[in-house]
Amino acid sequence: MSTTSRTAGRQYWVALRAMIVFTAVLGVAYTLLITGIGQLALPAQANGSLVRSGDAVVGSALIGQSFTDADGNALPEWFQSRPSAAGDGYDAAASSGSNWGPENADLLAAIDERKAAIAESDGVSPDRIPADAVTASASGLDPHISPEYAQLQVERIATTRGLSTEEVQKLVDNATQSRDLGYLGEPTVNVLRLNIALAQLAG
Amino acid sequence: MDTFFAILQVASLVLLLVLIHRPLGDYMAMIYTGKRDLRVERGFYRVIGVDSQSEQTWRAYLRSVLAFSLVGVLILYAIQRLQAVLPESLGMPAIPEGLSFNTAISFVTNTNWQSYSPDVTMGYSVQLAGLAVQNFVSAAVGIAVAIALVRGFARRREGTIGNFWVDLTRGILRLLLPFAILTAIVLIAGGVIQNFNGFTDVTTLTGGTQSIPGGPVASQEAIKMLGTNGGGFFNANSSHPFENPTAWTNLVEIVLMLAIPFSLPRTFGRMVGDTRQGFAILAVMSTIFVVSLTALTLFESSGAGSAAQAAGSAMEGKEDRFGIFGSTLFATTSTLTSTGAVNSMHDSFTALGGMMPMLNMMLGEVAPGGVGSGLYGMLILAVIAVFIAGLLVGRTPEYLGKKLGPREIKLASLYILVTPTIVLLGTAASFAIPGIRDDVTTTSIWNPGVHGLSEVLYAFTSAANNNGSAFAGITANTPWLNTALGVAMLLGRFLPIVLVLALAGSLAAQDKIPATAGTLPTHRPQFIGLLVGVTVIITALTYFPVITLGPLAEGLQ
Numbered sequence: 001m002s003t004t005s006r007t008a009g010r011q012y013w014v015a016l017r018a019m020i021v022f023t024a025v026l027g028v029a030y031t032l033l034i035t036g037i038g039q040l041a042l043p044a045q046a047n048g049s050l051v052r053s054g055d056a057v058v059g060s061a062l063i064g065q066s067f068t069d070a071d072g073n074a075l076p077e078w079f080q081s082r083p084s085a086a087g088d089g090y091d092a093a094a095s096s097g098s099n100w101g102p103e104n105a106d107l108l109a110a111i112d113e114r115k116a117a118i119a120e121s122d123g124v125s126p127d128r129i130p131a132d133a134v135t136a137s138a139s140g141l142d143p144h145i146s147p148e149y150a151q152l153q154v155e156r157i158a159t160t161r162g163l164s165t166e167e168v169q170k171l172v173d174n175a176t177q178s179r180d181l182g183y184l185g186e187p188t189v190n191v192l193r194l195n196i197a198l199a200q201l202a203g
Numbered sequence: 204m205d206t207f208f209a210i211l212q213v214a215s216l217v218l219l220l221v222l223i224h225r226p227l228g229d230y231m232a233m234i235y236t237g238k239r240d241l242r243v244e245r246g247f248y249r250v251i252g253v254d255s256q257s258e259q260t261w262r263a264y265l266r267s268v269l270a271f272s273l274v275g276v277l278i279l280y281a282i283q284r285l286q287a288v289l290p291e292s293l294g295m296p297a298i299p300e301g302l303s304f305n306t307a308i309s310f311v312t313n314t315n316w317q318s319y320s321p322d323v324t325m326g327y328s329v330q331l332a333g334l335a336v337q338n339f340v341s342a343a344v345g346i347a348v349a350i351a352l353v354r355g356f357a358r359r360r361e362g363t364i365g366n367f368w369v370d371l372t373r374g375i376l377r378l379l380l381p382f383a384i385l386t387a388i389v390l391i392a393g394g395v396i397q398n399f400n401g402f403t404d405v406t407t408l409t410g411g412t413q414s415i416p417g418g419p420v421a422s423q424e425a426i427k428m429l430g431t432n433g434g435g436f437f438n439a440n441s442s443h444p445f446e447n448p449t450a451w452t453n454l455v456e457i458v459l460m461l462a463i464p465f466s467l468p469r470t471f472g473r474m475v476g477d478t479r480q481g482f483a484i485l486a487v488m489s490t491i492f493v494v495s496l497t498a499l500t501l502f503e504s505s506g507a508g509s510a511a512q513a514a515g516s517a518m519e520g521k522e523d524r525f526g527i528f529g530s531t532l533f534a535t536t537s538t539l540t541s542t543g544a545v546n547s548m549h550d551s552f553t554a555l556g557g558m559m560p561m562l563n564m565m566l567g568e569v570a571p572g573g574v575g576s577g578l579y580g581m582l583i584l585a586v587i588a589v590f591i592a593g594l595l596v597g598r599t600p601e602y603l604g605k606k607l608g609p610r611e612i613k614l615a616s617l618y619i620l621v622t623p624t625i626v627l628l629g630t631a632a633s634f635a636i637p638g639i640r641d642d643v644t645t646t647s648i649w650n651p652g653v654h655g656l657s658e659v660l661y662a663f664t665s666a667a668n669n670n671g672s673a674f675a676g677i678t679a680n681t682p683w684l685n686t687a688l689g690v691a692m693l694l695g696r697f698l699p700i701v702l703v704l705a706l707a708g709s710l711a712a713q714d715k716i717p718a719t720a721g722t723l724p725t726h727r728p729q730f731i732g733l734l735v736g737v738t739v740i741i742t743a744l745t746y747f748p749v750i751t752l753g754p755l756a757e758g759l760q
Binding site for chain 2 (some may be wrong): 042069
C-alpha cells in the first residue's frame with residue numbers, strides 16, 4: 001500500500017469518527033438541551049401556543065382553522081379565514097401553498113369564484129374585497145386575516161347572530177393586532193381568537 | 204405609509220448587521236488564526252485521531268473535505284433508509300432509494316433542496332440525527348474552505364493552508380453551536396415549537412378535527428438560518444407559523460441568514476492585514492443586495508399580472524403577518540445567500556418578481572452568499588475583475604500582493620463556468636431528451652406554459668448553486684429530477700471547492716510583491732464599481748437567453 005492511499009484511507013476513518021461524535025453532540029445533545037430549556041422556561045410556546053375555549057383546547061393561536069361545515073361550505077356565523085391550499089383546507093399535517101403561477105387559469109378561476117361567493121354572502125361589491133380574502137397563503141395555515149377583511153365580515157356576523165354591529169365591531173377592534181414593535185410586518189386579526197371571543201359573547 | 208414601514212424595517216436590519224459585523228468578523232478571525240485548542244477540542248482531536256498542530260497542503264485539505272463529505276452522504280443515506288426502525292419516527296416508513304440519495308446530497312452540500320414534503324416523510328430521528336447535524340457540519344465546511352482561500356492570500360511562500368479538521372471543529376464548537384443555542388431560545392420565545400409531542404388532535408371551534416404537529420423545530424430552525432441551509436422542518440418552510448410565527452421572528456431569521464456571510468469580509472480583511480479590503484468586498488455585496496431587494500419589492504408591490512390584478516394585490520402564496528415587504532425582504536435574503544428557505548411561495552410571485560430570486564442565485568450567490576461559499580465566490584470574482592482591469596491597462600494583474608498568473612486565472616475562469624454549465628445543461632436535457640421531456644412535462648411541471656419552463660430552470664439553478672429554494676409547484680420526486688438535481692448539487696458544491704483550494708494552494712506558495720504606483724488599488728470605489736459590474740455582466744451574458752424564454756416571456760407578454 002502506498003503512502004498516499006494509506007493517508008487517504010485514514011481520512012475516512014477520521015471522518016467517520018468525527019461524524020459519530022457530531023451526530024451525538026449536534027443531533028441528540030443539542031436538540032435535547034434546547035427541548036429541555038424550552039419545556040422548562042417557555043412551555044406554552046414550545047408546545048404550540050395552544051388555546052382554549054372554555055375548558056377544551058380548540059387549536060393553536062398560530063395555526064389557522066376552517067370555519068366551514070363538513071362539506072367545506074363557509075358557515076356564515078363565524079369569521080372566515082383565508083382560502084387554504086393545505087390538504088382540504090387548513091390541514092395542519094400538510095402545510096402547503098397553492099404554487100399556482102401568476103397567469104395560471106385555475107388560480108384566476110378560483111379568485112373569481114371566491115370573490116363572487118364573498119360578494120354574495122357579505123352583500124358587498126366585489127371591488128371592496130381585500131386581496132387576502134381571495135388568495136391562499138404560503139403555508140395554508142395563516143392564522144390571520146387583514147383588518148379590512150375582518151371589517152368586511154362584521155355586518156354578516158351581526159345579522160346572522162342577531163347581535164348589534166357595535167358589539168361585533170368591538171370584538172374586531174380588540175382582536176386587531178398592530179404591527180410588531182409598531183413597524184414590523186402588517187396589522188392582522190387572529191381569526192381563531194376572534195371567533196373564540198365571539199363564541200363567548202354569544203354565550 | 205407602507206414604504207415608510209419598509210424603510211424602517213430595512214433600517215433596523217442594516218443597523219443590526221452593522222452592530223454584528225465587526226465583533227463577529229473579528230471573532231471569526233480569532234477563531235481561525237488562534238493557536239490554542241480548547242480543552243474539549245483537544246479531547247475531540249484525540250478521539251478522532253487528528254494532530255491539531257500539523258498543517259495540510261491544499262491537496263491534503265481537499266482530501267479531508269471530500270472524505271468528510273462522502274462519509275456524511277453515506278451516513279445520511281443510511282439513516283433515511285433505516286427510518287422505519289429508528290425511534291421517534293412517528294411511524295413513518297423507510298425513505299425510498301432515489302429520494303434518500305437526493306436528500307443526502309442535498310443536505311451535505313448545504314443546499315437543502317427538498318424533493319419531499321417533510322410533514323409526511325421525515326420523522327424526528329431523521330430530522331435531528333440526520334438533517335440537523337448536516338446543517339451544522341456542511342456550514343462549517345463552507346466556512347473552512349473560505350478561510351483556506353483567505354490564508355492563501357495572507358501567507359507567503361508556504362506549502363500549507365491550514366488544517367481542515369481544526370477549521371471544521373472550531374467553526375462548529377466556537378461559532379455555530381453557541382449561536383444556534385442562543386437563537387433557538389429566542390425563536391421559542393417567539394412561538395417556534397420545541398417538543399416531541401407528535402400530532403395533537405383537537406376538536407376545532409366548529410366541531411371539526413385538526414391534527415396539530417409537534418417536533419423539535421426551534422433547534423433546527425436556528426441552525427437552518429445561521430448556516431444558510433434552508434431545509435424546512437415543515438413543507439411550508441419558514442412560512443409555516445410554527446417555524447416563523449411573527450413579523451419579528453421573521454426579521455430575526457433574516458438577520459441570522461445574513462450575520463455570518465456579511466461578517467466574513469471583515470474576517471477576510473483582518474486575516475490579510477488590511478480591513479479596507481474586506482470593506483470593499485462588503486460594499487460590493489451590499490450594493491447588489493440593495494438593488495435586488497428594491498427590484499423584487501417594486502415588482503411584487505406593482506401587482507402586475509392576471510392573478511394579482513384579479514385579487515387586487517400579489518397576496519397569493521404570502522402570509523398576512525409578513526405582508527408583501529416582509530416576503531420580498533426574506534426572499535431576497537434567502538436567494539442572495541445560499542439559504543433557500545422561503546416565507547412565501549416564489550412560484551406564485553408576479554412573473555418579473557419570480558425572476559429576481561432566480562437572478563439572485565444566478566449571480567453565484569455572492570451578495571453576501573452562503574456561509575463561506577459567498578466569500579470565496581466573491582473573491583474569485585475579484586480575481587476576475589483584477590484580471591480584466593489588468594488587461595485594460597496592460598499590466599500583470601495582482602490582488603493583495605499576489606501575482607495572478609495563468610494558473611490562477613485558469614482556476615478562477617473554470618470556477619465561474621461550473622454552475623452555469625450545470626444549470627443550462629440540466630435544464631436543456633430536461634426538455635431535449637424525448638423520454639425525459641414527457642416525464643418532466645406530464646409529471647413534474649405544475650403550471651402550464653412558459654411558467655413550467657421557469658419551474659425547471661429554477662430547480663436546476665437552485666441545485667447547482669446549492670440554494671435549495673424552489674418554484675415549489677414542481678414535482679421533483681421523480682427518478683430523473685432526483686438523480687439530475689442530485690448530481691447538479693454534488694458537482695455545484697465540490698467542483699468549485701476543488702478549484703478554490705487549488706487556488707489557495709498556489710497563492711500561499713507565492714511570495715508577496717510590494718504594491719507600486721502602478722498597482723490597481725482594490726479598496727477604492729473604482730474597484731467596487733468594477734467588481735459589481737463584472738459580477739452582473741458575467742451573469743447577464745450567461746443567462747439572458749434562457750431568462751427571456753422563462754420569466755421575461757411571461758412578464759412581458
